[in-house]
Amino acid sequence: MKKIIVLYRSKTGFSKRYAEWIAEDLASECRPIKGIKLDDLKEYGLVIYGAGVYAGMIAGAGKIKNWMEKSPEKTWVVFATGATPPKAGYEELIFKTNFRKGENRPAHFYYFLSGINYEKMGFFNRILMKFFSGMSARKNGTTQSTSQISIDLANREYIKDLLGYVRLKAR
Numbered sequence: 574m575k576k577i578i579v580l581y582r583s584k585t586g587f588s589k590r591y592a593e594w595i596a597e598d599l600a601s602e603c604r605p606i607k608g609i610k611l612d613d614l615k616e617y618g619l620v621i622y623g624a625g626v627y628a629g630m631i632a633g634a635g636k637i638k639n640w641m642e643k644s645p646e647k648t649w650v651v652f653a654t655g656a657t658p659p660k661a662g663y664e665e666l667i668f669k670t671n672f673r674k675g676e677n678r679p680a681h682f683y684y685f686l687s688g689i690n691y692e693k694m695g696f697f698n699r700i701l702m703k704f705f706s707g708m709s710a711r712k713n714g715t716t717q718s719t720s721q722i723s724i725d726l727a728n729r730e731y732i733k734d735l736l737g738y739v740r741l742k743a744r
């Protein structure tokens with residue numbers, strides 16, 4: 574059996590919550606990636622990494638790609654959380670934008686619907702969101718929307734496929 578660890582990077586708590594659900598169901602360790610070095614992962618044969626999507630980019634994807642290149646003997650599984658519903662090919666778009674052809678790619682990638690948490694967002698991101706929502710409102714010809722209402726659509730059910738895959742791969 575491969576030893577499993579779940580790592581995450583999470584600004585507003587969604588990816589942390591998914592990581593904790595996954596780790597709980599797999600009875601594995603769960604830690605924030607901050608402060609962890611590749612050397613610290615020697616005993617783990619399967620690494621799951623999860624983070625939020627920010628302007629189309631998975632936070633910390635660069636570090637994971639670098640680690641995947643240095644440690645190809647491990648099984649790498651990546652999940653991203655985002656506010657965009659996972660229809661119309663969004664999962665594939667996020668995968669292809671973040672793991673381009675020729676780059677190191679994880680054994681499996683998952684995208685989980687999360688939501689938006691304005692309360693936990695930093696000041697800079699709140700301003701960015703205001704800017705973007707104003708821009709899209711103008712583009713759509715509506716009045717500028719300044720409402721910033723948090724929404725939580727995270728659901729533990731969404732991790733089922735990942736759990737099945739990881740249980741098989743860890744054998």
Ligand SMILES: Cc1cc2nc3c(=O)[nH]c(=O)nc-3n(C[C@H](O)[C@H](O)[C@H](O)COP(=O)(O)O)c2cc1C
Nearest residue numbers: 583584585586587588625626628629655656657687
């Ligand atoms: C500045 C900013 C940009 C975002 N960009 C996207 C995006 O491009 N696509 C998306 O689906 N969600 C986007 N979101 C929503 C986040 O991906 C979502 O809330 C995510 O779960 C946050 O994860 P975290 O709290 O674990 O960091 C954005 C949120 C912020 C604050």
